Amino acid sequence: MTTKQHSSWDWDHWPWVLFILLSGWVIWLLAPILTPFAVSALLAYLGDPLVDRLEKYKLSRTLAVIIVFALMTLVMVVLLLVFIPLLENQISYLVQRLPVYASWLSETALPWVTARLNIDLTLPESDAILGLIQQHWQSAGGVAKTILDSISKSGLVLVGWLANLALIPVVTFYLLRDWDVLIENIHGLIPNAMRSTVSQLARESDQVLGAFIRGQLLVMLALGAIYVVGLWLIGLKLALLIGVIAGLLSIVPYLGTIIGIVAALVAAMVQFGDWQHTALVGMVFVIGQSLEGMLLTPLLVGDRIGMHPVAVIFAVMAGGVLFGFLGVLLALPVAAVIMVLLRHAHKRYLASKLYTAEAPEEAEKKIITSD
Numbered sequence: 001m002t003t004k005q006h007s008s009w010d011w012d013h014w015p016w017v018l019f020i021l022l023s024g025w026v027i028w029l030l031a032p033i034l035t036p037f038a039v040s041a042l043l044a045y046l047g048d049p050l051v052d053r054l055e056k057y058k059l060s061r062t063l064a065v066i067i068v069f070a071l072m073t074l075v076m077v078v079l080l081l082v083f084i085p086l087l088e089n090q091i092s093y094l095v096q097r098l099p100v101y102a103s104w105l106s107e108t109a110l111p112w113v114t115a116r117l118n119i120d121l122t123l124p125e126s127d128a129i130l131g132l133i134q135q136h137w138q139s140a141g142g143v144a145k146t147i148l149d150s151i152s153k154s155g156l157v158l159v160g161w162l163a164n165l166a167l168i169p170v171v172t173f174y175l176l177r178d179w180d181v182l183i184e185n186i187h188g189l190i191p192n193a194m195r196s197t198v199s200q201l202a203r204e205s206d207q208v209l210g211a212f213i214r215g216q217l218l219v220m221l222a223l224g225a226i227y228v229v230g231l232w233l234i235g236l237k238l239a240l241l242i243g244v245i246a247g248l249l250s251i252v253p254y255l256g257t258i259i260g261i262v263a264a265l266v267a268a269m270v271q272f273g274d275w276q277h278t279a280l281v282g283m284v285f286v287i288g289q290s291l292e293g294m295l296l297t298p299l300l301v302g303d304r305i306g307m308h309p310v311a312v313i314f315a316v317m318a319g320g321v322l323f324g325f326l327g328v329l330l331a332l333p334v335a336a337v338i339m340v341l342l343r344h345a346h347k348r349y350l351a352s353k354l355y356t357a358e359a360p361e362e363a364e365k366k367i368i369t370s371d
Helices: 002-029 031-055 061-096 098-117 127-140 143-152 155-189 192-234 239-249 255-271 275-301 309-323 325-350 360-370
Strands: none
Touching: 002 031, 002 309, 031 061, 031 155, 031 192, 031 325, 061 098, 061 155, 061 239, 098 255, 155 192, 192 239, 192 255, 192 275, 192 325, 239 255, 255 275, 309 325
16 A cells, blocks of 8 residues: 555656756757746736736726836836946946055055054055056947947847847736736646645745845845935945945845945045045945834845845856856746745655654653553
């Protein structure tokens, strides 16, 4: 009887293992053409909750999708036409001022540390490195032009790029419109015996992924905005660059704050040369961290993530190595599902006989004691 049950288990589960392996192999083969579909699926996943919320106000699904799609398009246009050029200007300003920062470090910062800690610190000769950085960045403005020129020389590559760019909004629109129908159809394909378990795992995966992608993304944007506005009010010329970097790196606890405040303090000392502005910089980051801990994270993320930042970084890097840009897009969804599956497997393991069975010595002692 036990042998039959074991055989049934093998035959019931091996097809699923083969299906997962086959799916991974097909994704690896089709990675170059799946990228626009993955981008569209990610955008649709992010926009679906807002569409559902608009439907509660008696709007049709199509009209709600049009409104959300228009908002997404507006955000993309603002990023491409306004935000990225401003960020590039800040990077250019930083590269031009690198000799000033190097001079401040060697003539002010290092002597101050040496005088107070009795540590002899010397800065290696950096003129050649700084000159190389400035030279390459000055020519970096032509990188985009060079890429476009090389693409334009190959009509097929250019057509492929344009087709992918045109495909993303079209696929996003249809996925947003039919998202609930697609989820319901997928739910209907699940075998009846597994439907309850799979539905529970899917809900948990959606909670984790939604909390992380939607919640953490909003926290990163909010922190970045707080840092940019605060540093800009102080008068820091690198406010946008430092604020954006600190906001993006906030995905790892304390990393964005540490790097952001160190960079802002150095920039403030070089630009202003007084302690009043450095104190204001510290105040900006204290306010940002306080808002994150007391308001942003509890409100936007909650305690549903359960994804360690190191696991997130590893998932993104592994996805990029295995599947390129497509792997980066799929890394977080796959990591969220794997994490939920591991938690489910851990619960089953704790309830299994393998974990709960007593050691032979303990069982023997109980038998002797009962006798």
